[in-house]
Amino acid sequence: MSIATQGEGAIGAVRRSGEGFSMTALTSVLRRDLLLAMRRKAEVLTALFFFLIVSSLFPLGIGPEPALLRKIGPGVLWVGALLATMLGLQRMFYSDHLDGTLEQMVLSSAPLPLLVMGKIIAHWLVSGLPVVILAPILGLQFDLDPGALWILALGLLIGTPVLSLIGAVGAALTLGVRGGGALLSLLVLPLYIPTLIFGAGAVQAHLSGQGAGGHLSLLGALLALALFFVPWATTAALRISLE
Amino acid sequence: MSHRLINWFKLSSPYSFFPVAGRLIPWFWALTVLFGIAGLYVGFFIAPTDATQGDSYRIIFLHVPASWMSMFIYIVMAFWAGMGMAFNTRLSSMWALSLAPTGALMAFLSLWTGALWGKPTWGAWWVWDARLTSELILLFLYLGFMALHAAIDEPRRADRAAAVLALVGVVNVPIIYFSVKWWNTLHQGSTISMTKAPSMAQTMLWGMLLMALCFWMYSIVAALIRLRAIILEREAHTDWVLRLPEAAA
Amino acid sequence: MIWNSMADFWHMGGYGLYVWGSVGVCAVALVWEQVLLKKRTQAILRSLRRRARAEKMDRELA
Numbered sequence: 001m002s003i004a005t006q007g008e009g010a011i012g013a014v015r016r017s018g019e020g021f022s023m024t025a026l027t028s029v030l031r032r033d034l035l036l037a038m039r040r041k042a043e044v045l046t047a048l049f050f051f052l053i054v055s056s057l058f059p060l061g062i063g064p065e066p067a068l069l070r071k072i073g074p075g076v077l078w079v080g081a082l083l084a085t086m087l088g089l090q091r092m093f094y095s096d097h098l099d100g101t102l103e104q105m106v107l108s109s110a111p112l113p114l115l116v117m118g119k120i121i122a123h124w125l126v127s128g129l130p131v132v133i134l135a136p137i138l139g140l141q142f143d144l145d146p147g148a149l150w151i152l153a154l155g156l157l158i159g160t161p162v163l164s165l166i167g168a169v170g171a172a173l174t175l176g177v178r179g180g181g182a183l184l185s186l187l188v189l190p191l192y193i194p195t196l197i198f199g200a201g202a203v204q205a206h207l208s209g210q211g212a213g214g215h216l217s218l219l220g221a222l223l224a225l226a227l228f229f230v231p232w233a234t235t236a237a238l239r240i241s242l243e
Numbered sequence: 244m245s246h247r248l249i250n251w252f253k254l255s256s257p258y259s260f261f262p263v264a265g266r267l268i269p270w271f272w273a274l275t276v277l278f279g280i281a282g283l284y285v286g287f288f289i290a291p292t293d294a295t296q297g298d299s300y301r302i303i304f305l306h307v308p309a310s311w312m313s314m315f316i317y318i319v320m321a322f323w324a325g326m327g328m329a330f331n332t333r334l335s336s337m338w339a340l341s342l343a344p345t346g347a348l349m350a351f352l353s354l355w356t357g358a359l360w361g362k363p364t365w366g367a368w369w370v371w372d373a374r375l376t377s378e379l380i381l382l383f384l385y386l387g388f389m390a391l392h393a394a395i396d397e398p399r400r401a402d403r404a405a406a407v408l409a410l411v412g413v414v415n416v417p418i419i420y421f422s423v424k425w426w427n428t429l430h431q432g433s434t435i436s437m438t439k440a441p442s443m444a445q446t447m448l449w450g451m452l453l454m455a456l457c458f459w460m461y462s463i464v465a466a467l468i469r470l471r472a473i474i475l476e477r478e479a480h481t482d483w484v485l486r487l488p489e490a491a492a
Numbered sequence: 493m494i495w496n497s498m499a500d501f502w503h504m505g506g507y508g509l510y511v512w513g514s515v516g517v518c519a520v521a522l523v524w525e526q527v528l529l530k531k532r533t534q535a536i537l538r539s540l541r542r543r544a545r546a547e548k549m550d551r552e553l554a
Binding site: 287288289290291292297298299301302305306309344345348351352355356359360362363461465468469471472475476479484485487489490491492 | 494495501504505506507511513514515517518521525529532533536537539540541544545548
């Protein structure tokens with residue numbers, strides 16, 4: 001089945017799922033977005049390679065002393081994760097907006113927050129999860145011990161969904177707006193900063209012996225907060241952008 | 244039906260508020276000057292020299308009011324942007340837009356004075372502690388609000404999109420503030436922990452409060468002037484604007 | 493009065509540069525904001541006046 005008919009099938013399923021809290025809407029959108037991402041593997045892999053390269057640039061620019069690298073490692077990897085996530089944000093709504101699918105989704109009777117969640121989960125699976133897996137490996141470049149790598153991965157596991165969630169609001173707000181990509185970064189990066197602080201801070205707390213529990217709990221709180229607010233904010237933003 | 248209820252809604256149109264804003268401006272200017280003179284007098288001629296920081300501490304009479312205003316204005320801006328979106332009132336959104344540049348300026352002044360205070364006190368122009376850092380983030384939030392609004396051509400869509408952004412930002416402001424409490428920081432605590440007898444702290448506190456009021460009055464003036472300009476720009480096609488004496492040929 | 497002389501006041505116990513640097517930038521910033529606002533107001537008024545003049549001419553010609 002071609003992508004086009006797959007897409008039509010998904011939209012059909014979305015329409016049929018109707019009102020009521022049906023997960024079919026979410027899973028249809030999720031499956032469709034994942035399929036489309038697999039078709040455009042290059043885009044996805046580019047963001048990952050970007051993460052790889054950026055992380056390697058810092059030791060090259062700063063120097064190879066292990067003590068120094070251990071200090072900057074968590075921060076560098078987290079910033080790399082932020083930037084890699086951001087590269088993929090435009091993809092969330094843009095192509096659907098171009099071919100009119102997004103408008104169909106908004107007009108359909110399925111609850112828009114669920115459709116939005118489907119898209120966000122797809123974005124995370126494609127942009128965030130690979131970062132979670134890759135980061136500990138890159139962490140070896142920074143001479144981080146296994147405990148620190150574990151905290152890094154755990155923090156990213158909790159934090160990258162937050163990045164996808166917050167990014168969705170930004171992507172919805174800047175849909176079809178002049179200077180979209182740069183403007184999106186300006187809007188979204190300040191909102192990313194608490195996640196960055198707690199995520200990198202968790203590893204640093206672990207390294208200094210204080211234990212990362214507090215930082216990780218805060219990341220969890222951010223995730224809970226984002227899960228609560230973002231679907232509604234994104235829905236509102238989409239309706240505003242599409243009027 | 245009470246007349247007051249009707250009057251409120253009448254006032255919520257750009258047409259009716261424009262002259263009201265014009266009449267309010269001189270009063271708020273007067274308050275600005277009054278509080279400014281009082282605050283500067285207390286801050287620079289009555290409050291004594293600090294034992295530990297010498298006279299460099301006097302910067303707090305500018306730094307703290309600017310910080311307070313930058314945070315206060317952001318919340319007020321988000322509130323009115325939200326009102327404009329919820330009730331579809333143009334004036335509310337225009338007022339939010341008027342507040343933004345002044346708020347951003349306050350954030351910038353807070354950072355500048357903070358740096359100039361930090362250098363003699365802690366030895367560095369920029370200390371990456373959470374308080375100064377969250378002020379920097381606030382400045383970015385202001386700039387983001389203004390940039391998003393400017394990037395969207397259709398005014399009402401721009402109002403609504405920026406409102407969503409402001410509301411999302413406002414949820415973040417306490418989170419960022421919380422990271423102050425969480426972090427070990429070089430920055431002063433939320434009150435000036437000037438190690439002095441309470442009577443000394445009194446004059447310093449008074450100076451700060453008076454200057455805060457001064458900055459508050461000034462912010463209202465600047466926002467009102469900007470609001471009148473925005474009203475003229477957005478309502479340029481309407482009858483009442485074209486009939487204004489200032490706009491006559 | 494807590495200052496012994498005008499010179500002491502400007503000196504600010506050695507911190508004059510920082511204190512007056514702060515006061516100065518605040519003053520400049522607030523004045524600058526007012527200047528920009530004045531320019532903005534005058535620009536919109538000018539354009540409104542121009543339009544009124546154009547419409548007046550149209551009416552006179554008609």
